[in-house]
Amino acid sequence: MKKESTLSLVEKIYQKLRLDIYSSKIHQGAMLTEREIADFFNVSRTPVREALRKLEQEGLITIIPKKGSIVKQITLQDILEMDQIRELLEPYVAKIAAQTIDVDLLIPLEKQLIDLKSKTPSQQNCLELLELDGQLHNAIMQFNSNSRINSILNNLRKSFNLIRLKGATSRYQDSINEQLEIIGALKERNGKAAEKAMFKHIEKAKKNRFKIIQP
Structure with a gap:
C-alpha cells in the first residue's frame, strides 16, 4: 500500500507541474527546486525527485545536479x-x-x-x-x-x-x-x-x- 501511495503521489506532482509548464504558469527558464516543490505539496523530496525525472524524460526540464531543475526554453x-x-x-x-x-x-x-x-x-x-x-x-x-x-x-x-x-x-x-x-x-x-x-x-x-x- 505504501508503494502504491508513493507512486500516486509522484503522478500527482508530475501532472501538476506538467500542466503548469504546458499552460506557462511555470515559465520557460524558471528554476525548480526539490525543497520548494516538496514544501508546496507537503511531502518528502523522494516523490518530487521522481516526478522531476519524468518531466526530464518528457523533455520539459533539465536537471542540474546540486542546483535544481530548469524549465527548457524554446525560441x-x-x-x-x-x-x-x-x-x-x-x-x-x-x-x-x-x-x-x-x-x-x-x-x-x-x-x-x-x-x-x-x-x-x-x-x-x-x-x-x-x-x-x-x-x-x-x-x-x-x-x-x-x-x-x-x-x-x-x-x-x-x-x-x-x-x-x-x-x-x-x-x-x-x-x-x-x-x-x-x-x-x-x-x-x-x-x-x-x-x-x-x-x-x-x-x-x-x-x-x-x-x-x-x-
Whole structure:
C-alpha cells in the first residue's frame, strides 16, 4: 500500500507541474527546486525527485545536479526550424506506414477522437487530445523502419511539449478532424492520402501556433 501511495503521489506532482509548464504558469527558464516543490505539496523530496525525472524524460526540464531543475526554453527560430523538419519527414513516414500499419492500433484512437469531438475544448479535453495526437504519431512511427528518422521526430516532439497546449483550444475541432482524416487514409492503406493529410495537419498547426506566439 505504501508503494502504491508513493507512486500516486509522484503522478500527482508530475501532472501538476506538467500542466503548469504546458499552460506557462511555470515559465520557460524558471528554476525548480526539490525543497520548494516538496514544501508546496507537503511531502518528502523522494516523490518530487521522481516526478522531476519524468518531466526530464518528457523533455520539459533539465536537471542540474546540486542546483535544481530548469524549465527548457524554446525560441521562435527553434519552432520554425522544427516545423520545417516535421513537414519534410512526418508526411513521408505516414506514407510509408500506410502500407504495413496494424489497423487494430488505430481503431481505439479513432473512437476516442470521435468521443472528444462531441465535447467542449476544456483544458482537460485539450490535454487528452494532445495525448491522442502523440499516440497516433507513435503508432505511425512503429511502422517506419528508418530508426534515424524516428529518433529525430521523437526528439522534436519532446521539444514541442513546451508549447503544445498553446492554441489547442482554438484548433480543437480542426485538430480532431485532421487526425481522423489521417486515420481514415491509413485504414484504407492509401499512402498518398495519408501523406497529404499529415502535411495538412502539421501546416495548419504551424500557422495557428505562429499567430499565437509571435510578439
